[in-house]
Amino acid sequence: MPRYKLTIEYDGEPFVGWQRQHNGLSIQGALEDAVFAFCGERVSVIGAGRTDAGVHARGQVAHFDITHEKPTDTVRSALNFHLKPHPIVVVQAEPAPANFHARFSATWRRYRYRIINRRAPPALDRGQFWHVPVPLDAAAMADAASVLVGHHDFNSFRSTACQSPSAIKTLDLLEVSRNGNEITIDVGARSFLHNQVRILAGTLQFVGRGQWSRRDVEEALAARDRTRAGPTAPPQGLCFMEVRYDLGPGRHRNDAEETIDDQ
């Protein structure tokens, strides 16, 4: 059966999240319905990460199998035709080998969290920011972020509903930058714990407000206790930017890390 790899962009606002659910429209469900409308086959579309309700994507990756091979241009344009009522777009469709798995083959994921930091709420990109009206010190946030980079037990930084057996992860990238009124938090790792990126953002926001020091972040990490970290930042500020499948230096596909990735 031919396998296809899709790169997908979506506005998460109207959806219950990536995963097909009974209580509303999911991105996965919309894609599976589009595949059915296109070729009459009921398939599973497997995503690299299961984004929560309201979370966006610019570079979600997914795969699915169909019985008969089709040109990738046809796959992309037919799916986009059937997805038209929804803010979901297939940016790219590629043939993929049978052993390619959007979720388990992923070696790197990058998310971006965006804060609009001014008194006035946003008028443009309304649904793509966490609006924090009090001034945040982005330099202090960037400094505290460096505490969290590396190989750690992130038990303080995952949802209590997280299903991963281990909270040990390697955070490769956690960068905070300010451009005018916008603060951007870029986060990269092989994989993440449930809500990890939003809890990192909520915690760094405490530092930005001056309520927490770098030392408080160190203590929150060491505590391995969800109640010791900051709040889970709202979903609309989060965007799934990129998934990589290359095996970088020092990386092995049988790396012991889990690849549950629910943001």
Next chain:
Amino acid sequence: MPRYKLTIEYDGEPFVGWQRQHNGLSIQGALEDAVFAFCGERVSVIGAGRTDAGVHARGQVAHFDITHEKPTDTVRSALNFHLKPHPIVVVQAEPAPANFHARFSATWRRYRYRIINRRAPPALDRGQFWHVPVPLDAAAMADAASVLVGHHDFNSFRSTACQSPSAIKTLDLLEVSRNGNEITIDVGARSFLHNQVRILAGTLQFVGRGQWSRRDVEEALAARDRTRAGPTAPPQGLCFMEVRYDLGPGRHRNDAEETIDDQ
């Protein structure tokens, strides 16, 4: 009478444009209504540029006068409260001297035109791009853009409805850059002719497609004839980014250039 200077962000999509009109809701009208709701006075809100229907702003500037002085924080938050149904936000309110005029005192304006250049349409920021599905050569566009920078007669690059008595303008900035699938055109001048930025974008797009050379752009400029330049690019790709009121080197407030600025 106290005068206030506002910095305003808006999504142009639902509006007939900046200017108050009988056929629908304008940004100016919504602001004037918000001032009335706030203090009971019917004022004129004068903008630095009269953006066309569908054109956005991140840094439109406007001024108005009211009878009694109010704290600027109150002005900003009260206007934002009354503007809430609309995608218009007052980012900043400042006191302004009686001789400050949002349109006539402006010494520099900057616009950004955004093209999404890929087969698939956008899912995020849907209303903020011109979708060009055929590959554009951004380097060729950047090269041809340099032909247009400087002091020229831009008669080929203005709407036939343009009311400016002269088409002679100084284009200070015309930069084309690519970031992934997005092409950004940054345009800056003391003032612009009607639809000038969108016609510049439509013309450079011909170069990007390989239909036009740098030489064709030179000829279009020299012709001083609207029919010789490219099409007017669609409004939703355009955003009014910034207005400056400083008198930079070599600039004088009585500069002979007109300050009509309808984009």
